[in-house]
Amino acid sequence: MILSIGSRLRSAVCDAEVVVVRSSGGEVDLRCGGRPMIAIDATAPPDAAPEPGFADGVLLGKRYVGAGGRFELLCTKAGAGSLAEAEEPLGIKDAKPLPSSD
Template identity: 50%
Template sequence: MDLRPGSRWKSAVCDAQLVVVRPPSSAGELQCGGVAVVPIDDMKAPTGAIDPAFADGVVIGKRYVDEASGLEVLGAKAGAGSLAFNGVAMAIKGAKPLPASD
Protein backbone atom coordinates (compact mmCIF):
# COMPACT_ATOMS: atom_id res chain seq x y z
CA MET A 1 0.00 0.00 0.00
CA ASP A 2 1.65 3.22 -1.20
CA LEU A 3 0.33 5.95 1.12
CA ARG A 4 1.82 9.02 -0.60
CA PRO A 5 0.73 12.57 0.29
CA GLY A 6 -2.25 13.51 -1.85
CA SER A 7 -3.19 9.92 -2.67
CA ARG A 8 -6.93 9.19 -2.42
CA TRP A 9 -8.47 6.05 -0.94
CA LYS A 10 -11.94 4.73 -0.19
CA SER A 11 -13.40 2.20 2.19
CA ALA A 12 -14.24 -1.28 0.92
CA VAL A 13 -17.17 -1.57 3.37
CA CYS A 14 -18.76 1.91 3.61
CA ASP A 15 -18.94 5.26 1.78
CA ALA A 16 -15.87 6.86 3.42
CA GLN A 17 -13.21 8.49 1.22
CA LEU A 18 -9.81 9.70 2.42
CA VAL A 19 -6.85 11.79 1.32
CA VAL A 20 -3.37 11.14 2.74
CA VAL A 21 -1.95 14.36 4.23
CA ARG A 22 1.24 12.94 5.78
CA PRO A 23 2.64 9.48 4.94
CA PRO A 24 3.53 6.97 7.64
CA SER A 25 7.15 6.56 8.74
CA SER A 26 6.84 2.78 8.38
CA ALA A 27 5.01 0.49 5.99
CA GLY A 28 1.56 -0.63 7.03
CA GLU A 29 -2.08 -1.01 6.13
CA LEU A 30 -4.66 1.78 6.35
CA GLN A 31 -8.05 0.34 7.26
CA CYS A 32 -11.62 1.58 7.45
CA GLY A 33 -14.28 -0.45 9.23
CA GLY A 34 -11.69 -3.14 9.96
CA VAL A 35 -10.90 -3.78 6.27
CA ALA A 36 -8.03 -2.44 4.14
CA VAL A 37 -8.91 0.64 2.06
CA VAL A 38 -8.76 0.52 -1.74
CA PRO A 39 -7.61 3.13 -4.30
CA ILE A 40 -10.25 5.74 -5.14
CA ASP A 41 -10.39 4.58 -8.77
CA ASP A 42 -11.41 1.02 -7.77
CA MET A 43 -14.85 0.66 -9.37
CA LYS A 44 -16.24 -1.92 -6.91
CA ALA A 45 -19.13 -0.77 -4.70
CA PRO A 46 -18.64 -1.06 -0.93
CA THR A 47 -19.63 -4.54 0.28
CA GLY A 48 -19.27 -6.59 3.41
CA ALA A 49 -19.80 -5.91 7.07
CA ILE A 50 -18.14 -3.27 9.21
CA ASP A 51 -16.23 -4.67 12.20
CA PRO A 52 -18.16 -3.49 15.31
CA ALA A 53 -14.84 -2.49 16.93
CA PHE A 54 -14.30 -0.03 14.04
CA ALA A 55 -17.79 1.42 13.59
CA ASP A 56 -17.38 4.95 15.00
CA GLY A 57 -17.48 6.55 11.55
CA VAL A 58 -15.40 8.98 9.50
CA VAL A 59 -16.32 12.68 9.61
CA ILE A 60 -15.85 14.83 6.52
CA GLY A 61 -13.22 17.55 6.95
CA LYS A 62 -11.59 16.01 10.04
CA ARG A 63 -7.97 14.90 10.15
CA TYR A 64 -7.13 11.52 11.64
CA VAL A 65 -3.67 10.64 12.95
CA ASP A 66 -1.70 7.60 14.00
CA GLU A 67 0.79 8.89 16.57
CA ALA A 68 3.16 5.90 16.30
CA SER A 69 3.75 6.18 12.53
CA GLY A 70 2.94 9.85 11.92
CA LEU A 71 0.27 8.96 9.34
CA GLU A 72 -2.31 11.72 8.87
CA VAL A 73 -5.39 11.44 6.64
CA LEU A 74 -8.28 13.78 5.87
CA GLY A 75 -11.88 12.59 5.70
CA ALA A 76 -13.06 13.60 2.20
CA LYS A 77 -16.43 11.82 2.44
CA ALA A 78 -18.22 10.58 5.55
CA GLY A 79 -18.74 6.89 6.21
CA ALA A 80 -19.86 4.47 8.92
CA GLY A 81 -16.51 2.71 9.45
CA SER A 82 -13.72 4.19 11.58
CA LEU A 83 -10.05 4.40 10.61
CA ALA A 84 -7.13 2.29 11.80
CA PHE A 85 -3.49 1.82 10.80
CA ASN A 86 -2.21 -1.75 11.22
CA GLY A 87 -5.23 -2.54 13.41
CA VAL A 88 -4.71 0.40 15.81
CA ALA A 89 -7.54 2.96 15.85
CA MET A 90 -6.65 6.43 14.58
CA ALA A 91 -7.65 9.51 16.58
CA ILE A 92 -9.14 12.79 15.39
CA LYS A 93 -6.40 15.42 15.34
CA GLY A 94 -6.99 18.27 17.76
CA ALA A 95 -6.88 21.90 16.72
CA LYS A 96 -3.67 23.83 17.25
CA PRO A 97 -3.96 26.43 19.99
CA LEU A 98 -3.80 29.98 18.72
CA PRO A 99 -1.02 32.21 20.03
CA ALA A 100 -1.98 34.54 22.83
CA SER A 101 -2.61 38.11 21.76
CA ASP A 102 -1.35 40.56 24.32
Protein backbone atom coordinates (compact mmCIF):
# COMPACT_ATOMS: atom_id res chain seq x y z
CA MET A 1 0.00 0.00 0.00
CA ILE A 2 1.19 3.52 -0.71
CA LEU A 3 0.70 5.81 2.30
CA SER A 4 -0.43 9.37 1.72
CA ILE A 5 -0.45 12.06 4.38
CA GLY A 6 -3.84 12.33 6.10
CA SER A 7 -4.94 8.79 5.20
CA ARG A 8 -6.89 7.03 7.92
CA LEU A 9 -6.39 3.30 8.38
CA ARG A 10 -7.70 0.70 10.78
CA SER A 11 -6.76 -2.76 11.88
CA ALA A 12 -8.50 -5.79 10.44
CA VAL A 13 -8.07 -7.69 13.74
CA CYS A 14 -8.70 -5.17 16.55
CA ASP A 15 -10.02 -1.65 17.30
CA ALA A 16 -6.78 0.19 16.41
CA GLU A 17 -6.96 3.19 14.08
CA VAL A 18 -4.15 5.44 12.80
CA VAL A 19 -3.61 8.57 10.70
CA VAL A 20 -0.60 8.94 8.40
CA VAL A 21 1.32 12.01 9.61
CA ARG A 22 4.42 11.74 7.41
CA SER A 23 5.23 9.59 4.39
CA SER A 24 7.92 9.31 1.74
CA GLY A 25 5.29 8.02 -0.68
CA GLY A 26 6.86 4.61 -1.25
CA GLU A 27 5.28 1.18 -1.06
CA VAL A 28 4.78 -0.02 2.55
CA ASP A 29 3.58 -3.39 3.89
CA LEU A 30 1.82 -1.92 6.96
CA ARG A 31 0.27 -4.41 9.37
CA CYS A 32 -1.50 -4.44 12.70
CA GLY A 33 -1.79 -7.66 14.64
CA GLY A 34 0.09 -9.45 11.86
CA ARG A 35 -2.53 -8.66 9.19
CA PRO A 36 -2.52 -5.86 6.59
CA MET A 37 -4.23 -2.63 7.65
CA ILE A 38 -7.40 -1.61 5.80
CA ALA A 39 -9.09 1.68 4.89
CA ILE A 40 -11.09 3.29 7.70
CA ASP A 41 -14.40 2.56 5.92
CA ALA A 42 -13.59 -1.04 4.90
CA THR A 43 -15.29 -3.98 6.61
CA ALA A 44 -13.08 -6.19 8.77
CA PRO A 45 -13.52 -9.97 9.04
CA PRO A 46 -15.89 -10.69 11.97
CA ASP A 47 -13.78 -13.24 13.87
CA ALA A 48 -10.21 -12.04 13.18
CA ALA A 49 -7.73 -11.87 16.07
CA PRO A 50 -4.10 -10.69 16.36
CA GLU A 51 -1.50 -13.31 15.48
CA PRO A 52 0.85 -14.54 18.22
CA GLY A 53 3.82 -12.19 18.57
CA PHE A 54 1.83 -9.24 17.20
CA ALA A 55 -0.46 -8.61 20.18
CA ASP A 56 1.51 -6.02 22.18
CA GLY A 57 -1.08 -3.31 21.60
CA VAL A 58 -1.19 0.20 20.15
CA LEU A 59 -1.33 3.19 22.49
CA LEU A 60 -3.70 6.13 21.94
CA GLY A 61 -1.95 9.39 21.05
CA LYS A 62 1.46 7.83 20.41
CA ARG A 63 3.38 8.30 17.18
CA TYR A 64 4.86 5.23 15.52
CA VAL A 65 7.71 5.43 13.00
CA GLY A 66 8.86 3.03 10.32
CA ALA A 67 12.43 1.86 9.79
CA GLY A 68 14.61 4.75 8.65
CA GLY A 69 11.84 7.26 9.42
CA ARG A 70 10.17 6.72 6.02
CA PHE A 71 6.72 7.23 7.54
CA GLU A 72 5.04 8.25 10.78
CA LEU A 73 1.62 7.24 12.12
CA LEU A 74 -0.49 8.76 14.90
CA CYS A 75 -2.69 6.34 16.83
CA THR A 76 -6.24 7.75 17.08
CA LYS A 77 -7.82 4.65 18.66
CA ALA A 78 -6.05 2.07 20.81
CA GLY A 79 -6.16 -1.62 20.03
CA ALA A 80 -4.78 -5.04 21.00
CA GLY A 81 -2.68 -5.65 17.86
CA SER A 82 0.81 -4.19 17.41
CA LEU A 83 1.91 -2.15 14.39
CA ALA A 84 4.58 -3.52 12.06
CA GLU A 85 6.10 -2.99 8.64
CA ALA A 86 5.98 -6.54 7.25
CA GLU A 87 7.52 -8.54 10.15
CA GLU A 88 9.45 -5.60 11.71
CA PRO A 89 7.64 -3.94 14.69
CA LEU A 90 7.27 -0.16 14.54
CA GLY A 91 8.90 1.93 17.26
CA ILE A 92 7.29 4.68 19.30
CA LYS A 93 8.67 8.10 18.41
CA ASP A 94 10.55 9.74 21.28
CA ALA A 95 9.49 13.19 22.43
CA LYS A 96 11.81 16.06 21.60
CA PRO A 97 13.62 17.32 24.69
CA LEU A 98 12.62 20.81 25.80
CA PRO A 99 15.33 23.45 26.01
CA SER A 100 16.79 24.25 29.38
CA SER A 101 15.27 27.26 31.17
CA ASP A 102 18.42 28.19 33.06
